[in-house]
Amino acid sequence: MLKKFFIICSGSDTDILDNCSIGEQNKFAGIGATVFFTAVMAFIAASYALYTVFDNYFTAVAFGFIWGLLIFNLDRFIVSTIKKRGHIIDELIQASPRIILAVIIAIVISKPLELKIFEKEINQVLLEEKNSMTLANQNQIAEQYTPEIAALDNNIEFLRNQVNTKETEVNALYDTYITEAEGTSGSMKLGKGPVYKEKRDKHDTALAELQQLKADNKTKIEAIEAEITQLKTNYDTQIATTQPIIDGFDGLMARVNALGKLPWLPSFFIFLLFLAIETSPIFAKLLSPKGEYDFKLEDAETAVKTWVEQKVNERNVLLKTDRDINNKIYSDIAEEDELYQYKRKKARELMQLQADAFFKHQKNAL
Structure with a gap:
């Protein structure tokens, strides 16, 4: 049950992963556990930071829980959108915006915990x-x-x-x-x-x-x-x-400014710790070789992509064929003398009606 929960936290396709090896499942369970515990740390950090603002446990815990869910969703999204491309340069380019976002999240999570860890020094x-x-x-x-x-x-x-x-x-x-x-x-x-x-x-x-x-x-x-x-x-x-x-x-704000007046090295190492925790699922997927899950996921995605492309091509061919047939039909009809005589007769009657109407209008005007 716990393993299944962590797999869900990893953002992977559970239907595909259920048919993969135990080792592949354990890999994604580890990634999901990192995402989950990062969200827990974000909840604790946000609750403490908001308690210093509102000075109320219930308000701090409520907003901290919402913040933890937000961080959990972001981390899950970051990890789930990284796919193995087979080329390390392409994978790094794909992961670079997500790494930047992970750095920002690490800063946001680590700062309130630094305030709590160095509380005595900050109070001084x-x-x-x-x-x-x-x-x-x-x-x-x-x-x-x-x-x-x-x-x-x-x-x-x-x-x-x-x-x-x-x-x-x-x-x-x-x-x-x-x-x-x-x-x-x-x-x-x-x-x-x-x-x-x-x-x-x-x-x-x-x-x-x-x-x-x-x-x-x-x-x-x-x-x-x-x-x-x-x-x-x-x-x-x-x-x-x-x-x-x-x-x-x-x-x-006063505590953050006070923290800035303390030696920067301990605070920097705490930030590095959270940065490592936050980016570890990303680098785990980047550094790990293309596994069974990646091949099956790629197979499912390319199958859908191929099917969609075939449908689009079929519609384009059908449209072109239908256009060519219509053009040929109207071209053949245009050469028929019977249709020409019929339209000539109707045009003559229309012009006569227009002449009669104009004459009547001018007569009434006089």
């Missing part, structure tokens, strides 16, 4: 890329907020400098009226005289202005700090919103 490359993308993303978002935050910090620093400048002025006025009271500066008179009172009033006015300035600037600084806090919150929110996009940077 993706991790480094994600880290770089995270830092770049943070820097890009920071460029949107840093200038505004720096400007607000400068405003706070300016308001604080205003308070410090005013405090310095008030302290200076305080020292002035204290030294006036002590008699060590100003009027040089000890005691609290009119000059002391004037300087004390000036100090008290500046002190009240300082207290009002502190209150006003404190309100302004609190408002600016709240604005800075909001900007930092917006920055953190934008970072948190964009980070999942970076974390999800592990799709099929």
